[in-house]
Amino acid sequence: MSRTTELASKLIFETLKVLKENDGEMASSLLMETLSRRVNLDDWARGTLEKTGNIRWQSILHFYSIDLIKAGYLLKKKGVWYLTPEGEKAIDKGERDLFETARSLYRLWKEKNQKQEDIHSANKDIREEQIEEASQDISSLLEDAEAKAKKSFSDFILNEFDAYSFQELCAALFRGMGYYTPFIAPRGKDGGKDIVAYKDPIGSETPHIKIQVKYRQGTKATSQELRQLKGILTPNDIGVFISVDGFASDALKEFKSNQHPHIELIDLKRFAELWQEFYDKMEDEDKALMPITPVYFVNKK
16 A cells, blocks of 8 residues: 555544544544544654645545545535444444445446546545645535634634623524524523523514523533423423533433423534524624624536
8 A cells, every 4th residue: 555545544444433432423623633633643644735735644534535425434514524324334344444445435436427537536546646636626625614614613602602601692593593582591590491582572472482501611411401491391382402512312312202392402513503594684783792704615516
């Protein structure tokens, strides 16, 4: 194996392992940080490509991740990498066999779809120029932009807010969705709800939305906390649980097994997606709490 393909085989194998250890999904930026600690990377790997200035090992991984996608082992969506059931099984092949199998399945996909010769050659010995050229492809640029955007959301929320200012941000999101927020809990005990949202100014229309917010870094919301929210819901209520650090496995299990009363779970990733979706409908004062700017690419195919 060439130097490049040897590094690629280590990277894609470790990528699937890391995704499996993290419930099958991970933001691209966090995945890269984890791999930089898990894989033994020498100065050459940590160096930059001459033309683009991109980090070599990351460019190699992005390039060969196409094999994983076409093999059915990996999915990418909006800056998040997802491990498929087939990808989890493929880990058992070991580093070298996984690499060769993914390459073979890519070649089969290419033949089946009768694609014209593309940048991502199926040959074993890939030139660095090919990797540099592929890194400038629109799909690669878009993936990189989405990953950076996702990280900018999480960094801003985790560094610029506290528990109470984050409640205000959550209330702003629901106002952008078209709801009124007559109640935002002050400091102290909140009675199990941090925000109440109505469809009309006085709450004459149902359902009412009762929102619990947990702004804790390093601590996931538990099933017990989910049950506490359920306990204050009436038949005319909808519950929403927003947790910056996500939800523990027991909470997710309870959420899936019992949907009565109706409760929606929102983690940091989902919050960022909703903020982008409803941002244009917000008042300027609410937009100013976390201003964002859209970026557009010409997706010429």
